[in-house]
Amino acid sequence: MTQEQQPPDLALDLDALGAATGERPDRQAAWRFIRAFARDWSGRPLGEADGHTAAELDAAQARLGLPLPATLRDALQLLGKRPDLTDNQDTLLAPQDLYVDADRGVLVFRVENQSCAYWGIRVTDLDQEDPPVVVRADLVSPTADDWAAWLGRVSVAFIEVVLSEALCADEDLMGWVTPDDTGLPEDITATFRRLPLPEYPISQRPGSRWYAHDEIILRDDHGTAMFRARTEAAFDRFDGEDEED
Known part of the structure; x- marks a missing residue:
């Protein structure tokens, strides 16, 4: 079953x-x-x-x-x-x-x-x-x-x-994603939910946007993206260390 x-x-x-x-x-x-x-x-x-x-x-x-x-x-x-x-x-x-x-x-x-x-x-x-x-x-x-x-x-x-x-609150639970020329990787855009925050400039880059999925928050700064997990298990799932998921 x-x-x-x-x-x-x-x-x-x-x-x-x-x-x-x-x-x-x-x-x-x-x-x-x-x-x-x-x-x-x-x-x-x-x-x-x-x-x-x-x-x-x-x-x-x-x-x-x-x-x-x-x-x-x-x-x-x-x-x-x-x-x-x-x-x-x-x-x-x-x-x-x-x-x-x-x-x-x-x-x-x-x-x-x-x-x-x-x-x-x-x-x-x-x-x-x-x-x-x-x-x-x-x-x-x-x-x-x-x-x-x-x-x-x-x-x-x-x-x-x-x-x-929160992205910088715990180094063991944070990491980086490098978008390609078209933006965030497809597995993120397909599964993450865009949060209802307006786009805003950060680090001299326009249009920062927030996403979330499965105890992960992620900020896309158009050229780099930073994420933070709420728990170690969520970090392992997102970072590919959980072989069962």
């Missing part, structure tokens, strides 16, 4: 992800996705002590003389003290470290690990609850305004943060 094949376990809250990134975006859904991801992928659920306090955020506002968008406050209160979710590669700034690029009018909240890139919110957008995020690569000579559009909402940007930082 042939054993019925079980559907792949994505180990992701796709309902919350879809609601956070859909036509009527729900920023609370972004936090639900991040909470579920922390529980299932980091080994430790988010708790009350994992975020900055309202008093710390109020002090940052007073120091900067600028309002912090509601969604940025929510994010820092939710996971601002969980470097395993936010700081494996790049750095999410604490409230006392937030600063303004005064020449270009951008509040900076995240910095690449070698200070080669910065993420922020334009000062003119700080009155929005969930404003767009911009990025600046510090690999070329600065111009009058070298900040470029990145993701359309802070809430979606923090989903990207936890996914991207």
Whole structure:
């Protein structure tokens, strides 16, 4: 008797992800996705002590003389003290470290690990609850305004943060895929599910996209792709070390 094949376990809250990134975006859904991801992928659920306090955020506002968008406050209160979710590669700034690029009018909240890139919110957008995020690569000579559009909402940007930082969280569970001239290998495109995140630039490459399949998340950066497994068994299946699968 042939054993019925079980559907792949994505180990992701796709309902919350879809609601956070859909036509009527729900920023609370972004936090639900991040909470579920922390529980299932980091080994430790988010708790009350994992975020900055309202008093710390109020002090940052007073120091900067600028309002912090509601969604940025929510994010820092939710996971601002969980470097395993936010700081494996790049750095999410604490409230006392937030600063303004005064020449270009951008509040900076995240910095690449070698200070080669910065993420922020334009000062003119700080009155929005969930404003767009911009990025600046510090690999070329600065111009009058070298900040470029990145993701359309802070809430979606923090989903990207936890996914991207998870790729670097455990070297034993991560690896690389080298796409050919036409893109990802056929066995990946045929089996992996495209996640409902918009394409966005990363490492000066346009159009990064996310996929998932059987406890694997994968980011395709158009030229290289990085993946992370949730468990050793999932890594072995994906990497071809499981002879039965």
